Amino acid sequence: MAEDVNGAVPHAPRRLVVGISGASGVIYGVRALDALRELGIESHLVVSRAALLTLSQETDLSPDDLTGRADVTHRLNDVGAAIASGSFRTMGMIVAPCSVRTMGEIATGVTSTLLTRAADVALKERRPLVLMVRETPLHLGHLRTMTALAEMGAVIAPPLPAFYAKPDTVAEMVDQSVGRALDVFGLDWSAVKRWDGLRGAAEA
Numbered sequence: 001m002a003e004d005v006n007g008a009v010p011h012a013p014r015r016l017v018v019g020i021s022g023a024s025g026v027i028y029g030v031r032a033l034d035a036l037r038e039l040g041i042e043s044h045l046v047v048s049r050a051a052l053l054t055l056s057q058e059t060d061l062s063p064d065d066l067t068g069r070a071d072v073t074h075r076l077n078d079v080g081a082a083i084a085s086g087s088f089r090t091m092g093m094i095v096a097p098c099s100v101r102t103m104g105e106i107a108t109g110v111t112s113t114l115l116t117r118a119a120d121v122a123l124k125e126r127r128p129l130v131l132m133v134r135e136t137p138l139h140l141g142h143l144r145t146m147t148a149l150a151e152m153g154a155v156i157a158p159p160l161p162a163f164y165a166k167p168d169t170v171a172e173m174v175d176q177s178v179g180r181a182l183d184v185f186g187l188d189w190s191a192v193k194r195w196d197g198l199r200g201a202a203e204a
């Protein structure tokens with residue numbers, strides 16, 4: 001990253017790329033966009049075609065409802081979009097949810113859409129890339145792909161419930177997972193319930 005005239009490295013613009021792929025759990029991407037709006041972070045959205053199918057099956061939202069949550073929406077095949085270039089500075093990228101197919105493309109670097117190209121940009125520019133992978137059970141190929149991505153610098157963050165937060169609703173579990181993923185970017189979303197140590201436990 002280039003230094004300014006005083007020798008200091010400028011902070012990255014407060015903008016984050018959000019990818020939504022076709023795995024179950026499109027609500028994670030929806031809530032990521034909501035969180036970024038609340039936090040005052042500029043969001044750049046790219047959505048796969050399969051994700052739009054999932055949106056229609058898992059929510060009552062329309063594609064316009066989804067894109068209306070983002071500051072900027074990029075077409076999936078627009079390889080000339082700003083987020084396809086490392087010179088377009090961002091805080092990084094989150095893919096929520098991340099399908100196994102999307103994960104595989106990112107791991108190989110053979111990207112076929114703007115979504116996976118933007119993820120590849122995050123890796124090559126050494127920016128945080130968080131993949132909320134949705135699949136279970138995992139076979140050895142999945143695990144090896146995750147290992148390869150972790151070695152490249154990606155953060156594998158499957159959306160798992162945090163029962164210590166004592167969620168009352170599915171929505172609370174979703175928000176907790178999204179908020180913890182956003183922690184990677186140094187973003188503190190108010191929906192997250194933080195662990196504050198054991199209470200009432202007897203001393204050993």
